[in-house]
Amino acid sequence: MADSMPSPSSNQSQNATTTTITDLNVDSLVHSAAYLNLQDVCNLAMTCKYFKRVAYSDFIWQRLFREHWPQQPSPSSLHSRGLREMYLARRTAVQQFKFADPFVADFYTDVKPFNHLQLSKNDIFLTQGSQIQMINMDRYQSGKDFVSALSDHKARITCMRLFFLNDISLFRGETESEQKVLVTSSCDHSIRLWRKGSCQRCFRGHNGPVLSLSNKLLGEDNVKVLASGGDDGTVRLWSLSSSGKRGQHALKATLYGHEKAVNFIVVAGHRNSLLASISRDSKVRVWDTTTSSAVRSSCCVGMTSVAGAPVSMQCQESLLYIGAGSSVTAVDSRTMRKVMTAAVHRPKLYSFDIVPSKSLICTGGDGRAMLWDIRRNQEEPVAELDGHCGPVTLLHMDPYKIVTGGPQDPCINVWEVDTGAQIKSLSCCCGEKEAHGSRSGCGAMAVDGCRIATASYCEEMGILRFRDFSNASSSVMKLEEDQTQTSKFWDSSSDRITSDWQT
Template sequence: MAGSSRSPATSITDLNEDTVAHWAGHLSLRDVCNLAMTSSALKRLAYSDSIWQRFFREQWRQHLPSHSRGIGARELYLARHAAVRQFKFLDPFVLQFREQAKPFNQLLLRKSHLVWSQGSLLNILDLDGYLKARPDIFHTLSDHKARITCMRLFPLNEVTSLFRGEMQGEQNVLVTSSCDHSIRLWWKGSSMRCFRGHNGPVLSLSNKLLGEDSSKVLASGGEDGTIRLWSLGSSGKRGQRALKATLYGHEKPVNLMSVAGHKTSLLVTISRDSKVKVWDTGTATSSSVRTSCCVGMTSVAGTPVNMKCHETLLYVAAGSSVTAVDLRTMQKVITAAVHQPKMCSFDAFLSKYLICTGGDGRAMLWDIRRNQESLKPEPIAELDGHYGQVTSLYMDQYKIVTGGPDDAYVNVWEVDTGVQTNSLLCSSTAKDGTESGCGAMAVDGCRIATASSCENWGLVHFRDFNNATNPVRKPESEPSSKFWDSISVSDDDSDD
């Protein structure tokens, strides 16, 4: 209507702080973090103590210490979040499972799944179901007829055509390869598919599914030197129509494979003779023999240990060195680490430009940026204290975990400093009193599983630090921590 005026729209910043704070108190952690990035005023509200006190209680079922010495609730939340992921506590929740006296080949831990293999036997445990005392949550399966060589867990939503109507909650499909020449898909404690095609043991599986959402495939590498591409959603009980392509080019067994970081159709493989090849699997569309999809190759010195892709770079650990290769040109960019006399294990957290190598009696932490201009790479920290070889190594943004078959303990270190935060017993003790070390290890956030075996039995040890309350006390010589200072208050002073 002419002459009428419309009142200006009301925005969230026009509301009083108490109203916004009350509203924000019902948001999720992710939403509060997004709110903090919208404006300085909303950032102040998103950082308010009342909101982060609620997050603290909901996450750990504990109250913040009443005497926090002026430290904000958000800062204490973040410090606690880091501390549980660095295993800085003495009282984690613990489960132990006694198994047969056989070596552990593979160990997987992801969310509710704890999976381990001994020879051809596969054990699958639903941790959530176990804690809730539900029936039928532990399965020992013997479908494989020879040693299991590799295990992968893939989200159910990536193979939905295979399990239509089963999309309930966050579920995973387990894939295993074996020396019996087969690959098996497992779902709810039973083998749903068996893929055959390799002319020998299947040694490796791709760490991710290749390709786009509508046409994802799994890659496998064999003793026969071939790479096979499989459609996990193929029909037929034995997966007769699963094999999509066979890639030839390696002359020796294919030990390792990884999907490139910058292109989901690129597969990187390394054979036992240290030859590196890159394949564009998007061009392999039929089950006929394919050689033309090899788009790059190079070689490294020494026996392959492990590798990791990050964006356009490939980091290959072989012999005694870690070499970075540009996947676009296949040129060797830098030697990121040299671990003498030889390397036994390798892992990396490349968002922080950090890598770790394991050898005899110690591991070494390296900063890739420091070694770009150096002809002789130098570690930024040496992680000493192990007996024998460090063959088990894990690394994420918070911690490094190291272990080996001759050491009864796995050690935990801060990833940024190399300072040791904890040491966890993982051994099995034989009748004569001798202790076995860590045969396999898996880490998922604030949880860790280790496996060891002796002549009498095998032992799987699971620890969850999420609700631990008794912190490892720091030596007086180490730098002070606001988090440790705040939680050193006696229980009598804490909130009820």
């Protein structure tokens, strides 16, 4: 027994030879960290001071630069700025559209109003009336068939959502990366689920037009539930994994309580089983969808109301931001108490968007947009974004930029999110039509990172314009230095140099 026990000297020798990862030299760790993606490199930098030094190495950021922008000349480590700072500066500039030579493609459509526009990387989804068009830019650039026309709906499409599903049981034999699903609602009383250019499900049950769809799906990973609001005043829950193409068994529950048509539905940020809806009479209800009865009104766990016609509704964590009338009101979904009036835009509010991480709200009104800091006095905006010809009905906001436009503006404007300073304007219309004085404003807009799609139409044609700034090279700052006549803002005509990319 005594022979099997290790001696103290042997324990000391084992402890003396123990090596930790921090005992490795920095060069070895840098070469290992060069295989990490951007998110992992950032996580490494937050671990400790030693790993932060590794993560800030020029070798890593030069590799990331070449990986993200292979067509651009790789920066040199001899530059006065570090390669990490150069990478982050270019990434910010790309996200803010601070380049004059993006990839541009124009597509001509029927002369009809544009109802909805979705953009997901290189996939564009567009609706006009009851028609859906799906455009794949990768196939377009490779010379393949790139347009799919979907015409199963029999009346005007009222809402369109794009979801990425992780549950592969919905479509047998497919990988997770292929689970991109488009969902549309229509005045023909139906909801349709689209995938790969065809209708996979059709849900019916509303006694009237279906007006709204939830912004996210309810439930856990293996049970995905979609919520819809109708002109009949009901909120209905649908299981996306129901059997049968017609979705005979898809309806899980019908929620009663609204007296008017349901205009907007959002899923709570802090609990994916809570659903908030607002009706045409500006009554707000919060529903707990975990109860099991098929037809119910008792799952309503909170009610309130706001002043004015509803414009839009968003949810961040437990706070509901409700745009109605001339203001944006924040409501705590747990207590249904009004926390604050986040922004007041008189005389009327047309649109709004928020960036919670920066405590900023942007509202669109008549002739201008306004930027607000919700931590400050709401009677004084941070900035006024002027220069619009009419109501600002189109508004996108993310941590890098604000994009605004409207039906009477031939251009959409891009602004810095922190200061409200204008970056540039981008034309929505065809140059030939503008020259003849026949032009219209922007009817629809979608932004996805460094890509943007706009749609407008005139008397003769509709125009869908796609821009991709990811591989642009002529920065605004560089061209401003080359010009003898400097301008504070970048002229919108400069982006038309690639107008040859037209179909």
